Amino acid sequence: MTDPLKVVNDVLTVSQLLQVSMRLQQLASAAVAAGQTGVPVEELAASFAYDDQATAALRAAIERARAEGR
């Protein structure tokens, strides 16, 4: 069985993690740029729906990975 910590150690670098944080920075900057304008209900609902999709995709990916034994 693959050691997950070894995989992370070998492949997922600190640099990759920080690249993700850069993307988060972009999101924050965009929100600040939007300023004091309110968020339409539909827009907020869309964000929650997108998060639902992301979570569902992760679950599916986990199932695939398990089926492949990794």
Place this chain on the structure above:
Amino acid sequence: MNIVTDHIQKILGVLAAISGAVVSFAAAGGLNEIVAARELQILGLINVILGAATAGSGFANTAKLKAAQAIETAIRSSPPTQAGFSKIALLCILAALSLPVLTISGCATAQQIQELPFERRLQLAVDTHAEVTRQVTAALDAQQISSKVAMDYLELAEGSRKVLDEARALQGVDLSSADAQLRLANDLLLRLRAYLIARESK
């Protein structure tokens, strides 16, 4: 207990659990490769303050416990190498970044974000949450992480999503007192994030 205060305590509780785990790793030498003694002191300070923020308020939900258990499971899944320990700790920090109080960036300051309307901050938190989840999925598909690590993240993500759902339900409620605590956590974690970026640039 005020429902808003209770809600924020959940957020702070999760943060305290995560930062506590990171400090534990550090105490065990797991962060020796990447964190200097001075930064360990900062991590310790973050943990102490977050812990104090959650203490004395009847914090009685399971979010903190679940986060701590997820991290513990990740660590105990196999005997870690020291470097592996460090990477997992950073993964935990990244998971923490998906929490709603961490809608922070180097360009968009905590002050700027705090001044945004509640709905805007909530949306930013949800978008951040989705983005981190998407990146973890990509890493799993690219076989950069195992399904076990992804499962540990998913457990954290489900907990933080629950907090977001509750925040959504609280829209329209006066959050002024809760925002003061939120600002404290933001300031501290901005420092942590700045540290990570500084380390990367070396």
